[in-house]
Amino acid sequence: MSSSLAPEPVLPIRSGGLTASTGPLLPLVGMWAVYAVAMLLVFHAEIAQLMFMDTDDAMRLQQVRDWIGGQGWFDISQHRINPPTGGPMHWSRLVDMPIAAIILLARPLVGQPLAEILACAIVPLLTLGALCLATFRAARLLLTPVPALLVIALLLLTPTILIQFTPMRIDHHGWQILMATIALGGALDPQRGRGGLLAGLAIATWLQISTESLPYAALFGALFVLRHVIDARESVRLTAYAAALAGAALLLLLVTHGTSALVQSQCDGLSAVYAWPLALFALVVVAGSRFPAGGHAVSRLIAPALGGMVALGALLWLGADCLTAGPFHQLTPLAYEQWYMRVMEGRPLWEQTLSIAGVSLLPSLLGLGATVAAAWMARDAEARTQWLVMAALLLGALIMSAMVMRAMTVAHVFALPGTVWLLVTLFHRIRALGSAPLRVLMSVALALLTPASLASVWATLAESAEPSVPIKKDNCRSPATLAPLRALPPSLLFAPLDIGPDILVHTAHSVVGTGHHRNVIGINAVTHAFLAAPDDARADVMGVKAGRGADYLVMCARMNEILLYTQSGHDSLATRLSRNQTPDWLERLPATPPLRIYRVRKD
Incomplete structure (x- = not known):
């Protein structure tokens, strides 16, 4: 089914390069620059005081300080926690690198304190700029240039996304969102080999930053397997993804943790327990690609299914404890109950307040419905496939955000192209109405379908339904x-x-x-x-x-x-x-x- 009022989906762009596939970038850079300047003004007090939004941001700066102060590349322990033993950490040096680079570049000119302030203010905004580019690239594979730019405008107006990219927000969450969006672009890329390579490298980098990427690695892998089974031409995307993911994961593990990490198992970070199963899966898939399965869909399932079973067997052998006890089993029951269970960002939505649950779910649900509608109304099979890929990844991200609340940001980014498609489609329909007052009224009402408006309206309604007595709290971290x-x-x-x-x-x-x-x-x-x-x-x-x-x-x-x-x-x-x-x-x-x-x- 098609609609003449729906925005024209772009045809796959075969020539490489960001400019060729995304169109004019100047408006995008302009929107990002305006936002960046505004945020520097809004957060000027926090920037001047080196005051962080979250404790993880403060710890990240301390980790960078220790590294550039002489602590070893492979030593990510925090030696001023619980001395003389020190506090072991599981974080990645990859996130430390841009912060350290700006400090080292600026320090000879302005001194260490101001160099740290510059790094903490600038790095999140640069990461947001990269996210805008990655999102725009993915959106241009679904939409024409103007709607794709509207996706960026909507991104820069969505608080649930922007909260991870404000000045002083130097921890790894922004990088996780960026890697997810780069992987999305790979899944939509019409050049299948390049797309698989891009997605694999992004997920491997994300895996080095946080094992929260493991479900997404499985999500993208399952999608690529399904596409490979349906369409033999998609074999190259799956093969490139598996090889890039495994190869980059092993290389990053070696570079960031040394040779010993290749045989050590850690449940809460990239280690042998995850890297070798990925390598075995890639080995089987790549080997299977050497024997084309022809036109039989079932026969094309053999290699990835066998690779999946081998990988699962290796995971059970190397990391059975990770599947049962998890990374928190060494906490005492009291500490587990009074500390871990109270870290609400890591808890599922059904344990959140009504307000937070709605703010998390509604933008994703709206985007999912719109994405499915875009697939239904697509003009041709190729565009329909692109929108269905988008819908599958958004559905997976939505499910993960229901399991872990802080994962909502990835789902909200994935929801943006479909939401913009819906807004533009409805705007065209409203413009065709005969009554001018009705056109104005409906155009204003359209603003309620933006993620920020949805979240704001829901939060207002939910807070009135579950009133609470405000408690005055001390800011003990300033x-x-x-x-x-x-x-x-x-x-x-x-x-x-x-x-x-x-x-x-x-x-x-x-x-x-x-x-x-x-x-x-x-x-x-x-x-x-x-x-x-x-x-x-x-x-x-x-x-x-x-x-x-x-x-x-x-x-x-x-x-x-x-x-x-x-x-x-x-x-x-x-x-x-x-x-x-x-x-x-x-x-x-x-x-x-x-x-x-x-x-x-x-x-």
Whole structure:
């Protein structure tokens, strides 16, 4: 079925290069530049103070500092967490590289502090610029130039996407979204070999950054297998994808972690447990491509099915524990319940508030419906196939966002082309209406179908349906709040997990723990101490640093983490300190509110 009012889908573009496949880029760069300048103005205070949105951003800067300060390329531990052992980390040096590059380039000109500020402000915006290019390229394989530019305009007006690209947001989430979008472009690329190669390289890079990409690797792989079974010409896309994914994953593992990583298994990062199954799958698929299966769809399924079984067998052999216990099994039950289960961005949508669940789902559902409609109304089989590929990937991303809330951003990016197709199609229909007042009214109503409007309206309605009493909370992570700590000699601080990274960035102190799951000793100690009775908590505070104990305990009574501890119902250390009841083994020192500093009496 077709419609003369639907925007004309572009034909596949056979010539290579970004310009050839995307049309005019100047308006895109202009929109990005306007947004970048606006964000630099909006966040000028945070930029000037080196104040981060999230603790992971602070930890990322500290990791970069340590690296350019002499810590080894392969050593990604944070040695000021839980000394003398140190806090193991699972992050990738790939995300550190652009931050470090800008710091090293700017440092001779402006000094280290300002160089860090420049890097933290600029890198997220540059990443957003790359996302705009990748999104535009994918959109141009579905839409004509003007609607494709509208996709970028909509992207730059969608808060659920932009929140990962604001100045100071230097952690890896923006890079994950970028890699997903590059892979999307590969899936839609009419040059099948190039598309498979592009998708494989993007997913491999994403896998090196975060194992949250594993379901997406399977999603793209399953889609390419299906296309290969349906159409023999798609064999080259599948083969290129499998080879690029496996080869790049092994190479990146070797380059970022050394030769030992090729035989070590880690559930929470790219390691042998994932890299070798990918390599075996690629080996079988590439070998199978040497024996063309002709016109039989079932026979074309043999090689990828066999490769999948071999890969699954290798995964079960190398990483059975990853499929059963998971990366958090070393946390004590108390720490698991009181810390991990309260990290809501990693929880499924059915555990979120009604407001957050709707904000996450509605833009994706609208985009999915629009994408399916675009496929239904496509003018030819080739355009219909492109839209169906888009719909399949969006559906997969939507399902993953339902399982893990923070994955919604990928789904929201994938929803943009279909949403723009719907808006443009409806706009053409509205323009054909005979009544001028009705045209104006319907055009204004069309704005409600943008992701930002949908989310805003839903959040307003949901918040009225589930009213809550606002609780005044302390910002214990700001540099101004932590400033009194700089007057203390470098010490080991027993602090809530949520302020640990900011303490590392803004002071010379060490901390017992941060909210990074490989640091199980620190996480267990901090959660147990604040939830224990004061006399029992002393053992946790004194048990760190090989039994020498922490030097100071710091906290803010109304920071979110402490409030959660006090809600446990126990007569805990957190509860007592929040009530200004200081146990005799702590001595409260003068400090500017809301920060509280206690010296630990070790006698």
